[in-house]
Amino acid sequence: MGHQAGEQRADYRVSGHVQGVGFRWYTIRLASRLGIRGTVRNCPDGTVEVRAAGTAAALEDLREGLLEGPSHADVASVEDIAPAGHLPPEFRVER
Numbered sequence: 885m886g887h888q889a890g891e892q893r894a895d896y897r898v899s900g901h902v903q904g905v906g907f908r909w910y911t912i913r914l915a916s917r918l919g920i921r922g923t924v925r926n927c928p929d930g931t932v933e934v935r936a937a938g939t940a941a942a943l944e945d946l947r948e949g950l951l952e953g954p955s956h957a958d959v960a961s962v963e964d965i966a967p968a969g970h971l972p973p974e975f976r977v978e979r
Contacts, residue, residue, distance in 0.1 A: 893967040894943040898932040898950050900960030907932050908977050910954035915975040918942040918949075922971045923978035935978075937971050 898907070903926050911924040911934060920938035927933050936946055953959040 890939055891937050892940050892943060893935075893937050893971075894947070895936065895965045895967045896934045896947065896950060897927075897963045897965050898934065898953075898959060898961070899930070899963070900953075901958040902932045902953065903930055905956035906954045907957050910957075911950065912975055912977065914949045915946060918945050920946055921973055921975050923976055925978040933965070935967070935969065935971060936975075 908924045908926065911932070915922065915924075915936060915938075918938060920936050920942050922934065922936035924932060924934050934946075934950060936943060938946070947962055950962045951959055
């Protein structure tokens with residue numbers, strides 16, 4: 885399953901207190917609800933990287949949800965980063 889009609893890419897780096905608070909699982913639930921495919925992973929620098937593909941509206945909703953984060957997170961920022969790599973047909977944690 886590759887690039888779908890009307891699908892756009894958006895990759896983000898989320899900073900703040902976003903590791904060890906269920907952020908990746910929150911992101912998977914949010915992306916699945918929005919019909920987005922891609923990956924989420926913890927980075928060595930303490931940020932979380934989200935690579936996503938979906939409709940423009942769904943990606944905007946994802947970004948808003950990332951800014952909010954799960955209840956134990958303290959999101960400082962959601963930075964747009966250059967899209968890289970191929971994405972899987974579903975949304976999953978990348979190790």
